[in-house]
Amino acid sequence: MTSRTDHAEIGVLVDRFFHALDEREFAAGWALDFVTDDVRMETPLGTSRGAAAVRSTEEALERYDRTQHIASGILTDAEAGAERATVSWNALMTHVHREATLSERGADADPLFVVGGRFEADLRRTPRGWRFSRVEVRPTWTKGEPPPGVDAR
Template sequence: MTTQTQPAETSHAEIRTLIHQLFRTLDERKFAAAWILDFVTEDVRMETPLGATEGPDAARATEEALARYDRTQHMAAGILTDVDTEAGRAIASWNALMTHVHHDATLRERGADADPLFTVGGHYEADLRRTPAGWRFSRVAIRAIWTKGQPPLGIND
């Protein structure tokens, strides 16, 4: 049996696209049923400053985290990938700027001088596997380097 592998450059481009599509989906909040499987493997491990989740809980935890904000904007830059096309595995890392807009209720509770934004600068680290549907994240870790503003109510209050 012959195994056909993709050229590494094609894989790099697909992984970069996957990252940008994930960020766009998070910001647009277009969460159809099983939306997360467009991006992750069924056994994914997600590590965030709020904790770690695995498998099916990853979608719920992601949606709950985003619901703490009125809107978000995630931007990726400096995407680096290391692809092993023979094994169908890759690692990726990228810088991220994540801007979160608080709900009006949060701002009212915090008072007239409350900052409407909570901004996080950091980086992502990810492991990926090639699946029949394309590259998917099997592990994603978000590492905050700095923050500006206050997190949502209930976090570090």
């Protein structure tokens, strides 16, 4: 059973991570507030590790004008005092296409690409708090079209 403190800290990590993505808070070293050095990111765009995983996250978001990520139903599992934990949550991810993408698609283009799904993650307790060591994005449904050249389904 996860302690209330660990559950709260992990929930805040999820919320802060989504906030950083949406606000594009990508200053040097930004990801160290969220992930371990050897993080493994598994998304519909591919799997990457470490610094490459961080850069692929930034590049994926740069395809859009703006985004909004909403997390709900955060479920954590860790023994009290454990050094490792798991977390899963529902996610609603709304992506607003860049003007260039909309112009390319024509006047009737849908400005939004929306994804509903789940995140599954492993965490490690570090001297700086809980950090994701693995993050997997599992889309359940999509609405609209992803940017050109991206199969995000």
